[in-house]
Amino acid sequence: MNQRARPAPTSDSPTHQQGSLEAFLQSKATRPTNQSTAKASAAISLSTSNDLNQRIRVCVRKRPLNKKETSNQEVDIAPLRGSRTIELNAPKTRIDLTRYTETHTFTFDDTFDGSSSNTQIYARTAQPLVDYIFKGGKATCFAHGQTGSGKTYTMLDPNHGLYVLAAQDIFRLLSSEYYAHLSASVGFYEIYQGQLFDLLNQKAKLVARDDGNGNVVIAGLREYPIGSVEDLMSVFEYGNQGRTTGKTGANNKSSRSHAVLQILLKTKTSPAKVHGKLSFIDLAGSERGADRGDANDKTRQEGAEINKSLLALKECIRALDQNKNHTPFRGSKLTQVLRDSFTGDSRTCMIATISPNNSNSEHTLNTLRYADRYRIEAIQELD
Numbered sequence: 001m002n003q004r005a006r007p008a009p010t011s012d013s014p015t016h017q018q019g020s021l022e023a024f025l026q027s028k029a030t031r032p033t034n035q036s037t038a039k040a041s042a043a044i045s046l047s048t049s050n051d052l053n054q055r056i057r058v059c060v061r062k063r064p065l066n067k068k069e070t071s072n073q074e075v076d077i078a079p080l081r082g083s084r085t086i087e088l089n090a091p092k093t094r095i096d097l098t099r100y101t102e103t104h105t106f107t108f109d110d111t112f113d114g115s116s117s118n119t120q121i122y123a124r125t126a127q128p129l130v131d132y133i134f135k136g137g138k139a140t141c142f143a144h145g146q147t148g149s150g151k152t153y154t155m156l157d158p159n160h161g162l163y164v165l166a167a168q169d170i171f172r173l174l175s176s177e178y179y180a181h182l183s184a185s186v187g188f189y190e191i192y193q194g195q196l197f198d199l200l201n202q203k204a205k206l207v208a209r210d211d212g213n214g215n216v217v218i219a220g221l222r223e224y225p226i227g228s229v230e231d232l233m234s235v236f237e238y239g240n241q242g243r244t245t246g247k248t249g250a251n252n253k254s255s256r257s258h259a260v261l262q263i264l265l266k267t268k269t270s271p272a273k274v275h276g277k278l279s280f281i282d283l284a285g286s287e288r289g290a291d292r293g294d295a296n297d298k299t300r301q302e303g304a305e306i307n308k309s310l311l312a313l314k315e316c317i318r319a320l321d322q323n324k325n326h327t328p329f330r331g332s333k334l335t336q337v338l339r340d341s342f343t344g345d346s347r348t349c350m351i352a353t354i355s356p357n358n359s360n361s362e363h364t365l366n367t368l369r370y371a372d373r374y375r376i377e378a379i380q381e382l383d
């Protein structure tokens with residue numbers, strides 16, 4: 001039986017029992033903060049090597065086999081070959097029921113296996129983006145992959161997600177005299193069933209608009225000033241409690257929405273100007289009917305909407321890949337919001353997350369193919 005971790009909002013009337021962000025932060029102020037997770041990270045190199053300075057980087061992260069997969073005697077069918085190449089040995093069955101293996105090989109900017117930590121991944125994915133926003137740019141780091149493959153673990157894990165590691169560097173840089181004119185603030189929203197909801201403002205409905213210069217503006221989004229890593233973690237904790245998750249056959253705490261956490265660097269002038277923006281996007285996972293387990297209507301409807309928006313994202317990647325004049329960004333709220341991550345001089349890092357086991361080979365091939373398309377787009381840009 002499918003169980004929801006918490007009630008999900010309906011499209012036109014989001015349900016939420018959350019108090020305000022201020023009340024939440026006040027209640028936390030009386031509790032000790034988790035200092036151990038906010039240790040200063042290794043020194044950031046402001047002159048990152050050239051291979052990390054591409055406009056688009058595409059990396060793959062393979063998670064370890066989980067307990068269930070191991071006890072089902074599943075095996076890892078996606079060995080890494082060096083630091084950039086991954087092989088997928090997909091099990092196949094012929095019409096006469098004989099079995100064979102189909103091998104696919106892909107090369108990306110970086111590949112990581114189950115032994116890689118978030119800190120190692122951060123250094124090759126989001127850290128260069130932190131550098132970039134301090135130089136005045138816009139950057140996006142997003143995770144894409146099937147349900148249960150490790151997107152949330154990578155991007156938005158409350159203690160060691162890439163956003164925490166980025167915040168450690170951001171506040172270290174902000175504490176230097178060189179950046180004394182800048183301050184940070186955070187916005188956090190989810191895209192659920194084709195609509196935007198503010199996770200820092202009791203799920204108020206938001207509207208995505210084009211500002212006329214090709215920039216996407218989320219009208220009404222609450223931006224909360226933050227002065228430390230602990231501040232950001234508390235604000236995130238509050239917002240994350242409102243995020244729509246549910247239990248599916250593939251993941252006990254599956255994200256049923258796309259979540260966007262954006263950290264803004266602003267000048268301390270009046271009015272303040274946006275100096276740089278870094279968005280972390282944790283996409284809801286692509287799923288098949290079987291992944292949903294014993295799903296109710298709502299879970300099925302959510303799954304259909306998730307797949308529809310991810311399909312729109314794939315259409316955009318395909319259009320970019322084929323150099324089409326028109327890229328269908330208007331195809332979904334997700335692609336509308338992601339639009340300025342794909343165009344202009346913004347920097348983007350896609351982390352394609354995959355499951356290693358044989359029964360997910362179809363999904364894994366699909367994820368690797370789209371990540372590959374996106375990378376070809378990046379290479380064409382360089383030519």
Ligand SMILES: Nc1ncnc2c1ncn2[C@@H]1O[C@H](COP(=O)(O)OP(=O)(O)OP(=O)(O)O)[C@@H](O)[C@H]1O
Nearest residue numbers: 063146147148149150151152153251254255284285
């Ligand atoms: N690299 C990893 N090392 C150890 N455990 C991991 C790793 N990646 C994911 N996991 C574990 O696998 C489970 C699923 O991960 P996660 O929730 O991040 O998947 P997801 O891709 O965000 O799924 P969904 O799309 O359903 O939200 C979690 O229990 C998580 O802790």
